[in-house]
Amino acid sequence: MSELNDNMQRYHRQMAFGEIGLTGQRTIQASSAIIVGVGGLGSWIAELLVRSGVGRLIITDNDKVDITNIHRQGLYDQSHADAAEPKVTAAARRLAEINPAVTIEPRQLRLDAGNIAELVGRANLIIDGTDNFHTRFIINDYAVKHSLPWIFAGVVSAEAQIMSVIPGQTACLRCVFDAPPPPCSDPTCRQAGVLGPAVATIASMQAIEAVKILSGRSDAISPVLTKFNFWANTIQRISATKSPDCPCCAAGHFDYLNA
Ligand SMILES: [Zn+2]
Known part of the structure; x- marks a missing residue:
């Protein structure tokens, strides 16, 4: 790859991985993604995707940086x-310093x-960096309605879960979860605490799933919901099959989008 110009030399080790190659790298660079929330998950995902050379990255978040964020929010x-x-x-600002070739679009809004x-x-992929299930159900409705892949993940305390949704190919969020948990049963990081390295680990896994999808290799996505307890060192892989009774991807009811 000695003929590569400086802009492509940056990605040499990534392209040397045969599943990506030059074709996959160019596909990544022609793609765009949106990260919903640049907190614990989103800040790490953003850094990894910018280093990977995604063409355009939209980041949305309405919050300001607080001292309690620093232990788990990489940027x-x-x-x-x-x-x-x-x-x-x-x-x-930080992402532009890491890789000025990527177009960053910051939007100070709550989705x-x-x-x-x-x-x-026109983003090709939605990545979940939110901290609440209601927003995830809105994202799921939108993604299924518009046949757009999205990557769900959540982390609380030392526990986490992650699942990629490829509409038409894999289960959607509502195939797996009937409805968002009631607010009082949905522990947040504020109440239950969260381990910074657990957040960074799951964010890295979301970034791997994103690189598969953005390089045109959605075939490498496994249709599973994976649950982790990092303190107990346990991993649970739950087969996530499309439900014929799913109100969203089977019946086409987009209740959260239309609410
Ligand atoms: Zn479904």
Whole structure:
């Protein structure tokens, strides 16, 4: 690969991995993705995808950097917390330093049913960096309706789960979960705490799934919901098959998008 120019030399080791190669790398660079939330998961995912050379990355988040974020949110440091800087502007600046070839689009907004179409635009992939199930059900509705892949994940305490959704090919979120858990049974990081390395691990796994999809290799996605307990060192792989009774991907009811 000695003929590669400087811009492509950056990706030499990634292209040397035969499942990606030059063709996969060019596909990644022609792609765009949106990360919904650049907190614990999203900040690591953003860094990994920018290093991988994704062509365009939209990042959405309405929060400002807080000192309690630093232990698990990779792009931020003490100066961002001291200035209470919006996460998307701090992240965009850092990401541009890492790889100026990537177009970063920061949007200081919380994604909801009313703005998801405008935010996602022509992105090829939606990545879940949110901290709540209601937003995930909106994303699932939108993704299934528009045949757009998305990657679900969540981490609380030392436990995590992850599943990629390829509409038409794999189960969707509503095939697996009937409805968002009631708010009082949905522990958040604030109440239950969270291990920083558990967040970084799951974010890395989401980034791997993203690289598969963005390089045109959705065939490498496994139709499973994988659950981890990092403290107990347990992994559970649950077959996630499309449900013929799914109100979303089988019946076409997009209740959360239309609410
Ligand atoms: Zn479904």
